[in-house]
Amino acid sequence: MSESSSPPRALQQSGIFSSRVIEDIQTKAESGIYQIRGYGTLRERRWATFDDLTFLPCSLTRIPLEGYREKCSTKTVLGTRFAEKPIELDIPIMITGMSWGALSYNAKVALAKGASEIGSSNTTGDGGMLAAEREHSKTLIYEVLPSRYGINVHHMQMSDGIELTIGQGAKPGTGGLLLETKVSDAISKQRELPVGVDQRSPARHPDMLGPDDMVIKIEELREATNWQVPIFVKLGASRVYDDVKLAAKAGADVVVVDGMEGGTGASPAIFQDHTGIPTLAAVCEARAALEDMGLYGKVQLIIAGGIRDGVDAAKAMALGADAIYIGTAALIALNCNRPLYVDDYHKLGTEPHFCHHCHTGQCPVGVTTQDPELMKRLPIDEAAERVTNLLRAMTLEIQMLARSCGKSDVHHLEPEDMAALTPEASVICKVPLAGTRRVWGS
Amino acid sequence: MAELICEERTIREINADIRRLLKEGEAITVRSPGARHNLGVALLASGEVVFDGSVGYYCAGLMDGATVRIKGSAGWGLAESMLSGEVIVEGNAGNSAGAAIRGGALVVQGDSGARTGVSMKNGLIIVSGSCGYMSGFMGQGGKMIIGGDTAEAFGDSMYETICFVGGEIADLGNDAILAESSDEDKQFLDTSLARYLPASLRANLPDAAGFKKVVSGRKLWNFKKSEWKTWEQAL
Numbered sequence: 240m241s242e243s244s245s246p247p248r249a250l251q252q253s254g255i256f257s258s259r260v261i262e263d264i265q266t267k268a269e270s271g272i273y274q275i276r277g278y279g280t281l282r283e284r285r286w287a288t289f290d291d292l293t294f295l296p297c298s299l300t301r302i303p304l305e306g307y308r309e310k311c312s313t314k315t316v317l318g319t320r321f322a323e324k325p326i327e328l329d330i331p332i333m334i335t336g337m338s339w340g341a342l343s344y345n346a347k348v349a350l351a352k353g354a355s356e357i358g359s360s361n362t363t364g365d366g367g368m369l370a371a372e373r374e375h376s377k378t379l380i381y382e383v384l385p386s387r388y389g390i391n392v393h394h395m396q397m398s399d400g401i402e403l404t405i406g407q408g409a410k411p412g413t414g415g416l417l418l419e420t421k422v423s424d425a426i427s428k429q430r431e432l433p434v435g436v437d438q439r440s441p442a443r444h445p446d447m448l449g450p451d452d453m454v455i456k457i458e459e460l461r462e463a464t465n466w467q468v469p470i471f472v473k474l475g476a477s478r479v480y481d482d483v484k485l486a487a488k489a490g491a492d493v494v495v496v497d498g499m500e501g502g503t504g505a506s507p508a509i510f511q512d513h514t515g516i517p518t519l520a521a522v523c524e525a526r527a528a529l530e531d532m533g534l535y536g537k538v539q540l541i542i543a544g545g546i547r548d549g550v551d552a553a554k555a556m557a558l559g560a561d562a563i564y565i566g567t568a569a570l571i572a573l574n575c576n577r578p579l580y581v582d583d584y585h586k587l588g589t590e591p592h593f594c595h596h597c598h599t600g601q602c603p604v605g606v607t608t609q610d611p612e613l614m615k616r617l618p619i620d621e622a623a624e625r626v627t628n629l630l631r632a633m634t635l636e637i638q639m640l641a642r643s644c645g646k647s648d649v650h651h652l653e654p655e656d657m658a659a660l661t662p663e664a665s666v667i668c669k670v671p672l673a674g675t676r677r678v679w680g681s
Numbered sequence: 682m683a684e685l686i687c688e689e690r691t692i693r694e695i696n697a698d699i700r701r702l703l704k705e706g707e708a709i710t711v712r713s714p715g716a717r718h719n720l721g722v723a724l725l726a727s728g729e730v731v732f733d734g735s736v737g738y739y740c741a742g743l744m745d746g747a748t749v750r751i752k753g754s755a756g757w758g759l760a761e762s763m764l765s766g767e768v769i770v771e772g773n774a775g776n777s778a779g780a781a782i783r784g785g786a787l788v789v790q791g792d793s794g795a796r797t798g799v800s801m802k803n804g805l806i807i808v809s810g811s812c813g814y815m816s817g818f819m820g821q822g823g824k825m826i827i828g829g830d831t832a833e834a835f836g837d838s839m840y841e842t843i844c845f846v847g848g849e850i851a852d853l854g855n856d857a858i859l860a861e862s863s864d865e866d867k868q869f870l871d872t873s874l875a876r877y878l879p880a881s882l883r884a885n886l887p888d889a890a891g892f893k894k895v896v897s898g899r900k901l902w903n904f905k906k907s908e909w910k911t912w913e914q915a916l
């Protein structure tokens with residue numbers, strides 16, 4: 240073989256038809272349908288996130304609290320508007336609604352136990368309530384979703400809050416999916432569906448359409464729970480300003496806004512990547528809506544979608560959130576994407592840290608599966624302890640930041656405690672761009 | 682028989698009284714319901730409640746066990762998510778009657794609106810007259826009997842609900858198909874209609890053999906590219 244003397248030709252790829260695009264087109268050409276996956280957006284293009292903000296701790300203008308010891312309250316109260324028994328939590332981080340079906344039994348129970356241990360809450364999901372999750376949840380929020388799988392008034396009455404879900408951040412405007420491998424005997428019984436169907440949940444509630452109906456629906460839920468517990472309304476972040484106003488006007492005690500980065504068990508990929516607005520933008524619009532109605536502080540705001548740590552949570556709280564829901568981060572604490580059973584990640588065509596294959600039902604670490612053998616890989620008590628630890632560490636992170644900003648309560652964090660690192664974040668969050676004393680765009 | 686008068690009382694007060702009286706074993710007549718919303722929500726004891734007039738949205742919603750009779754018409758979401766019991770409306774029912782019910786029986790002696798029986802999971806719905814657009818949508822189980830005609834998209838995207846229609850079907854929804862009624866089906870129709878509809882209304886209906894049976898074609902149960910033509914419309 241003769242050796243070429245010319246230098247190797249540099250490979251050049253189309254910026255439009257990248258490897259990913261080629262793979263996407265060829266997969267669709269084989270299957271004839273859009274791509275479905277779990278986890279959340281894999282979109283590569285950058286958008287404004289909490290990373291575009293930085294805290295401005297005290298120096299001379301303000302006095303910090305002692306970082307590791309001075310009291311800094313994390314107590315969180317939700318549902319003070321109409322409910323007779325508002326929810327009281329020891330920390331502001333809560334476990335979001337993830338269905339038994341999307342998640343394994345072990346994962347559901349571990350989340351319930353882990354959250355309860357540290358005085359947080361757990362939420363049911365699109366499949367009704369699991370008896371063990373009630374048993375192990377100190378505080379349980381019951382979701383009422385468009386599908387109404389497993390809807391049961393007795394379970395509602397055993398709950399500490401009701402969440403009327405209008406949409407999710409990963410897929411606003413469309414229903415959830417649970418593919419056949421996860422519609423096991425137990426799940427089909429729970430949801431009253433044939434075993435092994437590719438379950439597609441509806442997008443609209445069966446008995447209400449717009450916000451006017453929702454006023455009556457909320458009253459119905461209050462009647463069913465004797466006006467005791469708070470009613471949450473959960474929205475996928477879309478037209479957040481208007482939607483939050485409508486939810487608050489309809490009588491919600493608590494509004495949940497789930498941003499574009501929100502996780503999912505299975506949804507069309509295009510929804511995860513190309514619908515909704517980012518969590519950072521969503522929290523700002525939601526706060527503005529409540530302020531403009533004079534309801535800020537009266538209707539509590541929970542923010543979800545891509546919250547990774549106490550830093551994201553603290554920034555969301557400084558921008559206006561009363562509490563934070565986490566989903567994916569809690570699953571990662573359970574072991575999602577951990578380099579265990581690596582061969583099984585390979586079988587799915589992926590690697591630890593790259594997995595987003597919750598939709599397959601073949602979760603290598605037993606979190607998002609109904610396969611009893613895979614589920615055994617997630618021992619409940621150890622997993623619960625990791626959830627507790629994550630919630631504790633995140634809370635400590637929030638407290639540290641709050642103390643450094645001179646706050647004796649994490650809920651006292653405010654936009655003034657931050658500067659923006661990009662003009663976009665300055666425009667969106669209405670905080671000055673670092674290095675200037677100017678809020679851009681105002 | 683206890684009597685409750687709605688006028689000038691809040692829904693919360695009215696419902697609290699209904700629940701208390703039901704628990705005490707009283708049969709109740711609720712006077713002047715005034716088409717108000719959320720009357721008789723979450724009735725969780727057996728016993729009889731009569732609404733002496735029309736009711737609004739979600740009457741008898743989230744119910745488990747009571748027998749409710751409405752001597753008038755009902756608004757949206759009548760008996761939604763019922764677990765067990767009986768709801769009989771002598772007039773018409775608005776949209777989404779019997780939405781997501783998991784048991785019990787809902788009987789509409791007049792007509793019912795759009796999405797009757799939407800997402801029903803079990804139980805029985807009988808409409809003596811006609812039903813509106815997209816009735817039976819995503820029905821997961823149970824049975825629905827429509828004495829009269831159906832509007833368009835009947836039985837769209839169902840799982841295992843079985844429907845019977847005495848009149849004309851304007852249009853079958855995605856994946857809804859006609860099936861042959863068995864002798865068992867005919868017997869079920871005879872006994873259900875005899876049990877729940879007065880003779881005067883039964884007289885307008887065909888006999889059991891004259892009812893069409895509508896079930897799921899099961900082509901939308903799983904994603905298959907061979908059935909793409911159906912998916913094209915349904916997705």
Ligand SMILES: Cc1cc2nc3c(=O)[nH]c(=O)nc-3n(C[C@H](O)[C@H](O)[C@H](O)COP(=O)(O)O)c2cc1C
Nearest residue numbers: 335336337338364365501502503504544545566567
């Ligand atoms: C595996 C999984 C299952 C989910 N199931 C539900 C559900 O049943 N109902 C619901 O409202 N949201 C569901 N979600 C969305 C979450 O409640 C939440 O909005 C989202 O996960 C928040 O984003 P994060 O995962 O980035 O924290 C699910 C999310 C995941 C990851």
Ligand code: SF4
Nearest residue numbers: 575576594596597602
């Ligand atoms: S490891 Fe399991 S939970 Fe995590 S992304 Fe993969 S399949 Fe989903």
